[in-house]
Amino acid sequence: MRATDMGTPMRDTADKVDLSACRLCVIRNRGSGKQDAEAQAKTIREALQGRVAEFALRETSRGDQLQDLARQAVRDGFDVVVAAGGDGTQSAIAGALAGTDTLMGVLPGGTFNYFARDLGVGETIEDALETLLDARPRAVDVGQIDGLVFLNNVSLGAYPHILKTREGIYKRWGRSRLAAYWSVMVALRRLRHPMRLTATVEGEEQRYTTALVFVARSAYQLDSFGLDGADAIRAGNLAVLIAKARKPLPLMRSAVRLALGFSAKDSDFDLIVTESLQIETDKAQQLIAHDGEKTRMKSPFHVQVMHGALKVLVPADGSNKTQDAGA
The missing domain is CATH 2.60.200.40 (Tumour Suppressor Smad4)
Structure with missing residues (x-):
């Protein structure tokens, strides 16, 4: 069933996720936003390490490496892959996870964070980490242009x-x-x-x-x-x-x-x-x-919606932390 109270069409797919039983990998773009990189990594580790079955934090300063890191995390058998960064980071990692059974978590770290706001997971790292720890998976629609996934x-x-x-x-x-x-x-x-x-x-x-x-x-x-x-x-x-x-x-x-x-x-x-x-x-x-990135592509361009292609973690109680924050 699609939700109508949030910007991204969604369908419920399961009950609340037991994160303590999940292998979780955070992929972080060190170049996103203006926050202190080491402080942000410490915040993520302190919130998640020891509360999941297995925790990994994989980082890069190169945006062109994000999809490869996400695909490797899928091959390594992680149940949840968390994208930490701005909309470009979220989009790149979503492109690797769309069409798989791997769950995606969202930790906003950019300027606009439209995807995080659409989902209602929170506009700060702290709020979004709270969402991950008390989350329900939902399938969301994404856009695609000639095989390239986009979120916004x-x-x-x-x-x-x-x-x-x-x-x-x-x-x-x-x-x-x-x-x-x-x-x-x-x-x-x-x-x-x-x-x-x-x-x-x-x-x-x-x-x-x-x-x-x-x-x-x-x-x-x-x-x-x-x-x-x-x-x-x-x-x-x-x-x-x-x-x-x-x-x-x-x-x-x-x-x-x-x-x-x-x-x-x-x-x-x-x-x-x-x-x-x-x-x-x-x-x-x-x-x-x-989604803030640029690619030279050949015409004609085929653009479509991929319904329910991406499974993301959103607040288990159905709340919208973005709206609650007064956005």
Whole structure:
């Protein structure tokens, strides 16, 4: 049965997990967030070590190693694999666990933590550790684009280039709100030509000329942006937002909102609600942003919902620690 009170559609799969009988592996991205790495590792160890049948903490500073670590943990026979890091970390580890019987735990450690907020496991490491110790497994829907799993969103056009530009500006000037604003301006100034694309839904083709396509799987994120589509996601669909603006200056308003997490306007976008679609662009390859990461992929792109593909641990009593925290 799908829950309707949380952003990610879910189905109950079992009673409360007896964590003391589980072999548990935490995979931690040392590069996520701004918290002290050693202090965070100590917090995790003190909370879990001795309270599970077997405990392991495996760490990396390289995001491209996360999936391999998660796959190895599955091969090693761990019952629970816990992702400690931001949304990119959660997405990478979910990609390795989707379609398996291995349970996934979530310890948020990034900037936005949309997946953790959707699940209601808590926005701090401490709250999320409490959830792990008193948890129930549920099957959640995830998104997939050409075999790549995503939890929150994928996008084409301006947004991936904003992320790419932002990385360079952060490296040179450091992380700040001003640097984030400036990266949007620089990226959009470089946007000379919009994309021409064809979206095919249930055999029907729709053609667009646009500078931004945003495929959402996080109801929490759309709610925070003030956009329609959250209820469609809760019902198990994708919310596909296609910017109506074609040129840099008109696009800037909606792109700034999306890039910085401010409220957007429904009038800025066309909305497609579907479980699956194909997107074909006029270029053979496009830079795709997925949960804050970037990958160059070949067109056409096949995007779909994988229903119940990921088993995650959520509060056993059905509470939402994110909402309780006033988020």
